[in-house]
Amino acid sequence: MDWTTDLVCTARIMPGITLTSDQQFSLDQTLGCGQVFRWDHTADGWWYGVIGERVVRIRQVGRRLTFKGAPAPFISHYFSLDVNLRAIVSAIDRDPFIHAAISQCTGLRLIRQPKWECLVSYICSTNSNIPMIRHRISALARQFGKPVEFEGNTYYAFPEPSSISCGEHLLPVCRLGYRTPYVSDTAGKITEMNRWEDTITALPFEDARSELMKLKGIGPKAADCILLFAFQKYEAFPVDVWIRRIMQQNYLPDLNAGSHLTTREYDIVRHFARQHFGEYCGYAQEYLYAARGSSGDASLRPE
DNA sequence: ATCCAGGAAAACG
């Protein structure tokens, strides 16, 4: 394809956003860091994703975002472009180790994920790796979600709780393993509840966390991810096996290095992080996670 | 084969 032709067509047909000089943002860091599971990128720099019932195609060249499938305000809100990232990064930049992670992932933002989808995603995340989680979410959408045509391909919106609840006998097709009854049970409960998102949103952090953990399949880690990625409660600090390793190596050497993370150890880690990084410690967590394995101790790296 | 992956529920002392 002719490069200049592509550029001209893009400028004429597709809407865009030009980031201001102090508006740090990296699309690749943001979509590639593992916070969200429904985006794919092509070799020529385009990302394709499903947000609600929209299919979006987007790419970034310098300060220019070009996209199709959603209006600019929607894109801006989804990617949290209204958030003052510079101020947040400055607030969490408390030591050399986090500083290195931040430098390596410049422009990484926490996005505003659809809440129900995020809830199910992190039920499906337990004791799994990212490719497996992506596969499960994709299977759920394909099985229960509304098909959406986009550029000649069929995508699937993430299904409403009632859609999953009504067809729960089909859940085993999605190969969720022992998480199947968790999703089924939670879909039923959320269907019964009246505006559960508003309830969680209105609660202070610890109360919101306890409330989420009443649902089947939501423990401390999943609750923290949901509060961080879908409810923008930035004081959440999810502790998975990677974060635990990183924290043990760089901040909490006395932490038990055994394979099993108890509730008490989890609380030690998250309370330390809240105190050390401050009210935006969730952002610190995501920078540490995104930089996992590529900074610090080489023995932590896979391969 | 054995271990691991963005853990959580249930059973056990």
Place this chain on the structure above:
DNA sequence: CGTTTTCATGGA
């Protein structure tokens, strides 16, 4: 109450 065991899946 805190601690240990079990759970289903696919890739390395």
